[in-house]
Amino acid sequence: MTTVGILGAGQLGRMLALAGYPLGLCFRFLDPAPGAPAGQMAEHIQGDYADTATLERFSAGLDVVTYEFENVPIAAARFLAGRVPVYPPPLALEVAQDRLAEKTFFRSIGAATPPFAPVDSRESLDAAIAQIGLPAVLKTRRLGYDGKGQMVLRAPSDLDAAWAALGATPLILEGFVRFERELSILAARGRGGETAFYPLIENHHRDGILRLSLAPAPGVTSALQAEAEQIAARALTALEYVGVLAIELFEVAGDGSWEVEAGASPQYQPPSPISHLLVNEMAPRVHNSGHWTIEGAETSQFEQHLRAVLGLPLGANTPRGHSAMVNLIGALPDPSAALAIRGAHLHLYGKEPRPARKVGHITVRADAIEELQARLARALDLVR
Amino acid sequence: MTTVGILGAGQLGRMLALAGYPLGLCFRFLDPAPGAPAGQMAEHIQGDYADTATLERFSAGLDVVTYEFENVPIAAARFLAGRVPVYPPPLALEVAQDRLAEKTFFRSIGAATPPFAPVDSRESLDAAIAQIGLPAVLKTRRLGYDGKGQMVLRAPSDLDAAWAALGATPLILEGFVRFERELSILAARGRGGETAFYPLIENHHRDGILRLSLAPAPGVTSALQAEAEQIAARALTALEYVGVLAIELFEVAGDGSWEVEAGASPQYQPPSPISHLLVNEMAPRVHNSGHWTIEGAETSQFEQHLRAVLGLPLGANTPRGHSAMVNLIGALPDPSAALAIRGAHLHLYGKEPRPARKVGHITVRADAIEELQARLARALDLVR
Secondary structure: OOEEEEEOOOHHHHHHHHHHHHHOOEEEEEOOOOOOHHHHOOEEEOOOOOOHHHHHHHHOOOOEEEEOOOOOOHHHHHHHHOOOOEOOOHHHHHHHHOHHHHHHHHHHOOOEOOOEEEEOOHHHHHHHHHHHOOOEEEEEOOOOOOOOOEEEEOOHHHHHHHHHHHOOOOEEEEEOOOEEEEEEEEEEEOOOOOEEEOOOEEEEEEOOEEEEEEEOOOOOOHHHHHHHHHHHHHHHHHOOOOEEEEEEEEEEOOOOOOOOOOOOOOOOOOOOOOOOEEEEEEEOOOOHHHOOHHHHEOOOHHHHHHHHHOOOOOOOOOEOOEEEEEEEEOOOOOHHHHHOOOOEEEEEOOOOOOOOOEEEEEEEEEOOHHHHHHHHHHHHHHHO | OOEEEEEOOOHHHHHHHHHHHHHOOEEEEEOOOOOOHHHHOOEEEOOOOOOHHHHHHHHOOOOEEEEOOOOOOHHHHHHHHOOOOEOOOHHHHHHHHOHHHHHHHHHHOOOEOOOEEEEOOHHHHHHHHHHHOOOEEEEEOOOOOOOOOEEEEOOHHHHHHHHHHHOOOOEEEEEOOOEEEEEEEEEEEOOOOOEEEOOOEEEEEEOOEEEEEEEOOOOOOHHHHHHHHHHHHHHHHHOOOOEEEEEEEEEEOOOOOOOOOOOOOOOOOOOOOOOOEEEEEEEOOOOHHHOOHHHHEOOOHHHHHHHHHOOOOOOOOOEOOEEEEEEEEOOOOOHHHHHOOOOEEEEEOOOOOOOOOEEEEEEEEEOOHHHHHHHHHHHHHHHO
């Protein structure tokens, strides 16, 4: 029996296992957290990613290793890659773990990004502000997620506090982008290089946490979808990627006249022909904005990821009607109220509710967009 | 956390667990077989259904008990029902376990069945043949499945051998029905009495084993669907049923002029107005002919069953396009070949292949029926 090892046993790992059991797969998870969501339905080795003996025990007999979060220690990924195929490739982890490397990478493949500059000292923060202007966002280069490790700078008086809070680690200053909306694209690349792209998704965040995704994103032209696919295809190829890759994008207004700040980084390249979309960041894994694919697409992102890393043919990414995904954050709704909504699908992660913690999601699906809107309104009522 | 206990840990139990984890449920299985499919992803108590100590250990802390096969010992179901809610009700088990009680039950609710007569002795076999005629099928009243425990009688010379093979247990003789096709309907009833019906499914058997299901069954009129729903609704109500119930049906030709043999059983009732469908048998559980609902319906039969037994609202039974389910029997196809078919969904049960053993299924889905036919042809090629 084919056994897949997964670093991280959170809800993404749990949903990978649920998608993989029908394919006849077995799963083994490594995660330091006791009671991690995926451990409720698969073997869970509770241990440290940095511990070689743990990694040896974890990797014994595995057919492939993948991961459900991008902050896996690179050393662990490289250690495992010496023993078992590891997909996506550790290079993708390295790029994704460092916001500076990430934005530099996307510019190197001709994709536009918001203006950015590295910040390594109080002086370089001033220099970066002089270059990029205010407002801007100061972020840690590493280990930020769900809005953590970042502060918005609106006035020069904000700088000292921000520097005091974040300055102990390498930082990046990012220009505040006036965007129309946030989108994401999920793409998959198989071991043989074949690719598949899901339709663009519209995402709504609050307090830095994804709240709502609409898929396919309303009002996307085929030209915009093609732009997104072009960015994704270039990234997949450049990284020799295998698995599902998520790219978060800003859609900018009008004719693409938004100007990339010249000299924003040493790796600056002229604005690319892909001009309606700016890359915000990528996640070398299945992604929260793709949960709707479980019911809303012919092949879920979870199955697609497993197909890719195992060298199986990719599945059809075709959407089935219209979907909306609502994250359940910090609290669980009454399950009966959720399930009473026609076309609603409840996903709970087996986690104890805590403030700002993702404990589940509801996907609402409908064949017609008007129908979806009515059902979504009811779902949103449950999380207010 | 809500924990569901399931008697039997085969593939149906496995698919119940896969459907239930997203609802935040935990599962505990009881099954005497080592390495049973559901034990790969949930707690599996390996033990005998007849052992009281085992049943006590199994039932401790459960919120509800259900089962994935109908040959659960009635005594075990009744013992458990004294401690934990057991759904579907043990009465449904009793009816389903005895072909004579089952056919008698369906006649009692005004549904037509093939002619039948109890056979308890060599003499009563002769009497039953005189009444029903040849060809006919001699079946054990209990414990038959997938074509086991039955023999077709074509000529008077077949009787002695059939009696020698089967006569040790109570039997039923069933008239040979000239039917157009085999259909099934899956219905669900919640704890509060609400009901939901899936569209009729067309089933194709070979050697007594289901090979192929088409859903929705092609060419079903709304009148025929209504007849099937009426039969199912009456059965659900009469049994005070909770959960998913499968009813296998024969569609008979023309205007319903097929005559129920008068006096075929003491419980004989006049032919009912439901005259285009004859009830073959029922299964008080999720059913092989409903596997297509995982991808082909808004709510799968597995989730629907769990919603029902837990007192949650029933989900929408709406089909999504057209589906065909092909059973994988005795051997596994190349997974890559299966997954290369667009719209194909592979389900493996984690079982070692053995002749006549169901080891998985493939569901092929398409929005248009012509598309489905092309994809199905490729899937059928894999199992030939």
